[in-house]
Amino acid sequence: MAGETGSQPPEGAKPVLASMAxxxxxxxxxxxxxxxxxxxxxxxxxxxxxxxxxxxxxxxxxxxxxxxxxxxxxxxxxxxxxxxxQTINADDVLKALDEMEFPEFVEPLNTSLQEFRNKNAARRSETTQKKAEKRRKIDKDSVPQEQNDAADDGNADED
The missing domain is CATH 1.10.287 (Helix Hairpins)
Structure with missing residues (x-):
């Protein structure tokens, strides 16, 4: 039945829908x-x-x-x-551009990368500051409660 046309793809062939996806x-x-x-x-x-x-x-x-x-x-x-x-880093990409004979891309990419890093560093420092302020506020709010608890404990000893 070699001449028979079936609906199954040849062995090793990918289905059309899978290759389209x-x-x-x-x-x-x-x-x-x-x-x-x-x-x-x-x-x-x-x-x-x-x-x-x-x-x-x-x-x-x-x-x-x-x-x-x-x-x-x-x-x-x-x-x-x-x-x-096992992890590709920016230096690998820059070296690859040189090896692929696209050295004219290295400097603009390096500049963009530095701008990106600076922007993210600023963003991270803002986030770190906000977290620190939030911690301070939480700590500040919890200190009076702890002091009240300690005062209550002191009063309990007097009873």
Whole structure:
């Protein structure tokens, strides 16, 4: 029955729905890709004129970005493994960009990374301050109660 067409896929083949779902998971968010492309093209365009990008071009941008991210991730992972580590860090990504022959991206990425770290450090210090103030307030509120309890204990001894 070799010539018979069945509904079962050949051995090792993925079902169509499963492969479509995997492809959707790997896609970059279209709104973000569109915003990035339009922002960059508007900066480049003469006089800040709006540039129209058709659907196929936008899909090409998204797919190109996805492939670049996969390639960068794999290269950074190799850098990480060479250092006998399991966690990719920012230095691995920067080294991977150099190895992939994209050194022009290293400096802008380093600048963005530093800005991100500074912003998060400020945010963390604000959060730490708020937590400390909250603890002080809780401690302050509980101290009078403890003093009252101690005073009650002292009065109990007198009875």
């Amino acid at each position: 995997e492809a959707e998971v790997e896609e970059l968010p279209k709104a973000i890709v569109r915003r990035l492309v339009k922002d960059k093209l508007t900066q480049v365009a003469a006089g800040g004129a709006e540039v129209i990008v058709n659907r196929d071009a936008m899909a090409a941008f998204a797919e190109s970005a996805r492939i670049f991210i996969h390639y960068l991730s794999a290269t950074a992972n190799d850098m990480c493994k060479e250092s006998k580590r």
